Amino acid sequence: MENAIRINLTPDYQTCRIINGGWQLSEGHKLQGEHDFSSVLKAFHQLAERGFTTFDCADIYTGVEELIGQFILERRRDTGKDDVQVHTKFVPDLSALSEVDYHYVERIIARSLKRLNKEQLDLVQFHWWDYQVPGFLDIAGHLVRLKEEGLIKNLGTTNFDTAHLQKLVDAGYPLVSNQTQYSVLDRRPERAMVDFCQRNNVKLLCYGSLAGGFLSESWLGKPAPSTLENRSLVKYRLIIDDSVGWDGYQQLLRLMKEIGELRGCSLSNVAVMYILNKPAVGAAIVGTRSERHIASNEKVFSSRLLPEDVQRIDDFLNQHRIPDGEPFGLEREEGNKHRNIMKMNLNDE
DSSP states (O other): OOSOOEEEEETTEEEESEEEEOGGGSTTTBSSSOOOHHHHHHHHHHHHHTTOOEEEOOTTSTTHHHHHHHHHHHHHHHHOOOOOEEEEEEOOOGGGGGGOOHHHHHHHHHHHHHHHTOSSEEEEEEOOSOTTSSOHHHHHHHHHHHHHTTSEEEEEEESOOHHHHHHHHHTTOOEEEEEEEOSSSOOGGGTTHHHHHHHHTOEEEEEOTTGGGTSSGGGTTOOOOSOOSBHHHHHHHHHHHHTTHHHHHHHHHHHHHHHHHHHTSOHHHHHHHHHHTSTTEEEEEEEOOSGGGHHHHHHHTTOOOOHHHHHHHHHHHTTSOOOSSSTTSGGGSTTOTTTTTOOOOOTTO
């Protein structure tokens, strides 16, 4: 494959439909063991050579902006190319929400530019931890000002619900995308968000399409684990419990493996293709830690699901519940098990 399939977020900005995710590389994500960053950088270079040039990170993913910035410098030096796109985030700390002003926003954006060795951020995705704290529209306005000054090319959001996306659009925020959790296990975006995005020309950039690795053959036939090696697995185990349950999850794995065998691809490919085929979806964010993920990414674009494959998955899922509420709603509820795994004050650590 010469180039990864791309999609326009705006008339003059394209993104890869599989975005290289960075959360799993952050300090504090792993609960056991260490990352091999030399292997990660090698994988980054190979991904870019195969056309997967879009990377997702955040100001609060400790060490990840710097790692991608190092990769950008290496790629410029080795190839003369400056083709790496970075989608980062602006996530003011929960404890600082009431104090955020223009200078705070400007400082964090300047820090991201420095870490990433960029003169302009391709996409900044805005997150606001607590809607009960006023001010998110003012902060959105500060980001628009920095966009007008040329420091930011595009503005999006991450983990906003539909009602607050509407408030941003009504206020004139030039929203091109919302990053949200969306998978066969978590279809909360289908309640209202997909329709909103279609009506407002907003693309969903979806994380969790592989449920942190749970949607892979390595879990097929396995009993429910008693311990988990990272925060992603803890997070998505909760989603399994709130949707299909462990037994239903194993049935779903078997179904997707069977479909994958019919189409010459893996169970994981089926999971990603299922989401990429959904209305309003622009891209899936897939974590990358080593070279072994690259061939799997490519396989997504040399395979396809037939309508009857999608129908079989839909028929199964329709027998099971969807986690409650809007995307990231459970994760915002005080005392909720989904919220308890979140770290909400990482920007000034």
